[in-house]
Structure formats: structure tokens, C-alpha cells
Amino acid sequence: MAKNIRVGAHSCVVAPALKDAGLQAGDKYGRMFPELSPCEVDETAMAGLGRAASRMDATLPVVDEGLENRRIPAGFAILGQFVAHDITSDRSLLSHHAVAGELRNFRAPRLDLECLYGEGPVGNPFLYDADDADKLLLGVNAAGRPDDLPRNRQGVALVGDPRNDVHLLISQMHVAFLTFHNRVVDQLREGGTPDEHVFDEARRITRWHYEWVMVNEFLPLSAGDETVADVLNNGRKFYDPGENPTIPVEFSDAAYRFGHSQIRPTYRLNDEVGDITIFPGCLGFKPVPPEKVIDWSHLFEVPGANPPQPSRRLEASLTHALIELPEQIVGHKEIPEHHSLALRDLQRGGALGLPSGEAVARQIGVESLTRAECGLEGWAGETPLWYYVLKEAEVRAGGEHLGPVGGRIVSEVLLGxxxxxxxxxxxxxxxxxxxxxxxxxxxxMMADLLVFAKEPSP
Structure with a gap:
């Protein structure tokens, strides 16, 4: 039997000091497959799978060309993290087999850019420009350019979600959406939209273009064209959001964490600087220097630019920097293994009593991976769902996109x-x-959103 385990908060990479801020009542999580039994995993075996130098630790300091996924540009892993912060925020500490219905999601389960707008100009005025309340506030960097998050005198970001400053890539993604909204405001005014309607209309346009990118680009790239087309054309079969939607833990704590495997060990941010490590080179929680402002053509396919860096291929391993997360992100840990994002993901699934990947495959009527395909020789029992989703992508889709189980969960939940x-x-x-x-x-596409955001205002 698995031992009792206690894990950190739901947010994957946020300093513990930030997790207790602003607690308030939120919506609950749910289950997509409540009839399935938990996957029982021994804690020692789990630690052996997710610790440093384990089979999940991709120790190469650079992405080997054989591990690159040229189907998905590197920026989509960052967009995926931005989306996760838009729809989920759980600050709970879990004991083994926690009740999902008692967990609180401090985000509304909607792709409505709550992490960008907060509670609006009245509810969160610090997010907005005091000189132009229709616009979101931007930070000015050392070069005098509005290319950073707004920050207080101590460098703390003034954003709707502190996780969007955990590393430079996600903070720059947040800046891109701030700028996009403000450009839409300018366009509406130029077109004669009445002043009293500008903010609401800009928010709607920003949100709908973001949602469009999710449905028509992010999902097909991530979950696979065939799976997404099936859900769009034939409807959802396993996720019913109901009148009061909840986020299923099979999504939030397993399938949607596929993006962790896509993170590269290094990134080229622009033409001026060389490759920079994800950690510590891109560590956040501080102002972004001008030389590290991202040129998004290096991470997304922008017409006329050189091909972008590809994401890392989906497989059952994470880049080494995520196996040894910095103390600034996870806090001080007496046990070295607790710096591992892989172990945290595995423990989270165990704490929530998620079903095995094989059980979900049987439930949705697809062929399960064999024990040999899972690659867990000597493993007792079936496979943790998160690990299974990654391995399924590796085996069934060549690491280019999610397989049948992962793709089905992600597609049905986001579209639902x-x-x-x-x-x-x-x-x-x-x-x-x-x-x-x-x-x-x-x-x-996402590249169009980024190009529009960077165009000079009229």
C-alpha cells in the first residue's frame, strides 16, 4: 500500500510565500472518471521515478535534435502554462486520496483571461493605467520601454496571478497580452467606438481572439488534429461541465501537465543574446532587463522570420532544470527530491487518487499501452496517469502530440x-x-496576435 504523502500547492512553480496570499472562496474541482479506482503507487517507487538522475531526468544541458518536436514551436508550452494559470489556481496542501470535490479552484473555470483582467478596473485598479482606465498597466524597463510587467518599488509584479512572473518567458507572455489589449483599445477608438463601450469591447475582442487561438491552433497542435476534429464534429463523450462547471483533476493534475515535458533546457530570446537556461537564466520575480526582452519570432512561427525554436518532444522525462527547481520557486526543502517537478506531479496524482492511465484507456475504449511500452520494468501495479499520458504521447504519437487518452481529456475539457x-x-x-x-x-494564429500587439499605436 502507498504511504501517506503530503505535497505542495497545486501551482507547479510558485514560491510557497505566495501561496497563502488572498485566500477566498472558490469553485470546486471534480472528476472526469469518478467510477475508476485510484492508482495505488508505493511512495518509494514514486520517488525513484521522479528524482534527479532517475528515468524522468533528461540530463542533457541542451536539446538534442532527436528530442526536438518541430511540429510545435517552443512558445506553445509557455502559452499552455499561461492558459493553466487562467483557469486553475489551487493553494491547498493535500493528504493522500484527498476528496477532489473539497478542493477549491481560485480561478473561474473559464478561458476569460481572469489572470489578466482580475476583477476589472473597479475591483483591481492597480492592474490598470490610472491615466487611461480602459488600458492595462505596463511596466517600463531600464531602457524606458514598456516591455515588462508593472512592478512596485521592490520589483514585485502587479499582476492578476503571481505565477505569471515565475520565469521570464511567462512574464513576457503576460506582457504580450497586456499590450494586445491596449492595441485593441487604440483600434476601437480610431474606429469611433463610444468611450463608454471601449473597455468592454476591447476585453471581448481580446478574449475571443485568445479563445480562437486555443481552439484552432493550440488544441490541434497539442492534442492532435484527429482527436480535436472528433470532439468538434461528434461532441464530448466523457466530460460534462454541467450548469456549474468544474475542472476535473484528471485534467488539472495529469493530462494538462503534458507541457512540463515540452520545456527546453535553454532558450534563445532574441538576436542580441545567446542561449539562456530556463533556470536559473530565466528565473523571474524581478524586473526584466532590456537585453532579455523576447522577440517572439524565436518562439512562434512568424511570417518572414527564421524558423522558431521547436519545443521539446513529448516523452516521459523533463529537462534537468525542472528536476532541480531553484529554491526561489519551491522554497527551502530539506529533502532534495522535493525540488523535482516530476516528483511533485507524481505525488499530486497520488494524493488525489487519480486512476491509472490503463484504467482510463479502458474506460474510453482505446488500446492501453503494454507494460513494455510504459517502460516501467519491475513496477508493481498500473501506471500513474500523468506518466502514462507522457509515455502514450511518446509511443503512440512519436512525441509530436498527445495520444488518445491525453488528447481526449485535454480536448474535451477545454472545449467543454x-x-x-x-x-x-x-x-x-x-x-x-x-x-x-x-x-x-x-x-x-498566435503569431498574428503577437505581431498585432507589437505594432505601433496610431
């Missing part, structure tokens, strides 16, 4: 949340199409 949200474009106006310029007609 959009369909259950009366404010999303899929609910409010299913025939809507992006209205902002794109490199290809009728094909608005």
Missing part, C-alpha cells in the same frame, strides 16, 4: 469549458470569426 461559458465566442456567437489582421486570410 468554452461551450459552458455564455461569454465565450463558441456560446455567444458560434459563427464569429477573428476581426483582426492575420498573415493568412481567415486563419488567425
Amino acid at each position: 469549458l468554452l461551450d459552458a461559458d455564455p461569454g465565450s465566442y463558441r456560446s455567444a456567437d458560434p459563427g464569429w470569426r477573428p476581426t483582426l489582421p492575420s498573415a493568412e486570410p481567415d486563419r488567425f
Whole structure:
């Protein structure tokens, strides 16, 4: 039997000192497969799987070309983290087999950019420009450019979610969305939108273009074209958001954590600096120097630019920097293994009593991985769901996208949340199409969003 385990908060990479800030009542988590029994895993075996120098520790200091996934540019792993922070925030400490329905999600389960807008100009005025309340506040870096998050005198970011400053890549993604909203405000004013409607309309346009990117680019790349097309054309089969949607723990604590495997050990941020390590080189919680401002053409496929860096191939291992997370992120830990994001992900699944990957595969009617394909020789019992999702992507999809189990969970939940949200474009106006310029007609993508955000205001 597995021993009792106690793990940190739901947020993967946020300093413990930040986890207790601003606690308030939130919505609950749920289960996608409540009829399935927990996957019982011995704590010692779990630690052996996720610690440094284990099979999940990809120790190479650079991405070997054989481990690159040229199908998915490197920026999509960062966008995926941004989305996770938009729809989930759980600050609880868990005991083994915690009750998902008693956990609190301090985010509304909607892709509505709550981490960007907070409670709006009245509820969170510190997020907005005091000289122009329709616009979100930007920070000015040492070069006098508005290319950073707004910060107080101590360098602490003034954002709707402190996790969006955990590393430079996610903070710059947040800046891109701040800038995008502000550019939309400028465009609306130029087009004659009445002043009293500018903010609400800019928020809607920003949100709907973001949702469009999720449905039409992020999901097909991540979950696979075939799986996403099946859900879009034939409907959801296993996730019913109901009238009061909840985030299933099979999604939040297993399948959607696939992005951890995509993180590269190093990133080229722009033309001026060489490759920089994800940690400590891109460690956040401080102002971003001008030389580290990201040129997004290095992480997304921007027309006319050189090919972007690819993401790391999906497989059952993480880059070494995530196996030994810095103390600034996880806090002081007496036990070295507790610096490992892989172990934290495995422990989280065990604490929540998630079913095995094989059990979910049987439940949705797809062929399970064999014991040999899972690669856990000598392992007692079935495979933890998070590890299974990564291994399934590696074995069934060549590491290019999620396999049948992971792809089904991620697609159904994200599309289900959009369909259950009366404010999303899929609910409010299913025939809507992006209205902002794109490199290809009728094909608005993340690169188009980033290019529009960087264009000078009229």
C-alpha cells in the first residue's frame, strides 16, 4: 500500500510565500472518471521515478535534435502554462486520496483571461493605467520601454496571478497580452467606438481572439488534429461541465501537465543574446532587463522570420532544470527530491487518487499501452496517469502530440469549458470569426496576435 504523502500547492512553480496570499472562496474541482479506482503507487517507487538522475531526468544541458518536436514551436508550452494559470489556481496542501470535490479552484473555470483582467478596473485598479482606465498597466524597463510587467518599488509584479512572473518567458507572455489589449483599445477608438463601450469591447475582442487561438491552433497542435476534429464534429463523450462547471483533476493534475515535458533546457530570446537556461537564466520575480526582452519570432512561427525554436518532444522525462527547481520557486526543502517537478506531479496524482492511465484507456475504449511500452520494468501495479499520458504521447504519437487518452481529456475539457461559458465566442456567437489582421486570410494564429500587439499605436 502507498504511504501517506503530503505535497505542495497545486501551482507547479510558485514560491510557497505566495501561496497563502488572498485566500477566498472558490469553485470546486471534480472528476472526469469518478467510477475508476485510484492508482495505488508505493511512495518509494514514486520517488525513484521522479528524482534527479532517475528515468524522468533528461540530463542533457541542451536539446538534442532527436528530442526536438518541430511540429510545435517552443512558445506553445509557455502559452499552455499561461492558459493553466487562467483557469486553475489551487493553494491547498493535500493528504493522500484527498476528496477532489473539497478542493477549491481560485480561478473561474473559464478561458476569460481572469489572470489578466482580475476583477476589472473597479475591483483591481492597480492592474490598470490610472491615466487611461480602459488600458492595462505596463511596466517600463531600464531602457524606458514598456516591455515588462508593472512592478512596485521592490520589483514585485502587479499582476492578476503571481505565477505569471515565475520565469521570464511567462512574464513576457503576460506582457504580450497586456499590450494586445491596449492595441485593441487604440483600434476601437480610431474606429469611433463610444468611450463608454471601449473597455468592454476591447476585453471581448481580446478574449475571443485568445479563445480562437486555443481552439484552432493550440488544441490541434497539442492534442492532435484527429482527436480535436472528433470532439468538434461528434461532441464530448466523457466530460460534462454541467450548469456549474468544474475542472476535473484528471485534467488539472495529469493530462494538462503534458507541457512540463515540452520545456527546453535553454532558450534563445532574441538576436542580441545567446542561449539562456530556463533556470536559473530565466528565473523571474524581478524586473526584466532590456537585453532579455523576447522577440517572439524565436518562439512562434512568424511570417518572414527564421524558423522558431521547436519545443521539446513529448516523452516521459523533463529537462534537468525542472528536476532541480531553484529554491526561489519551491522554497527551502530539506529533502532534495522535493525540488523535482516530476516528483511533485507524481505525488499530486497520488494524493488525489487519480486512476491509472490503463484504467482510463479502458474506460474510453482505446488500446492501453503494454507494460513494455510504459517502460516501467519491475513496477508493481498500473501506471500513474500523468506518466502514462507522457509515455502514450511518446509511443503512440512519436512525441509530436498527445495520444488518445491525453488528447481526449485535454480536448474535451477545454472545449467543454468554452461551450459552458455564455461569454465565450463558441456560446455567444458560434459563427464569429477573428476581426483582426492575420498573415493568412481567415486563419488567425498566435503569431498574428503577437505581431498585432507589437505594432505601433496610431
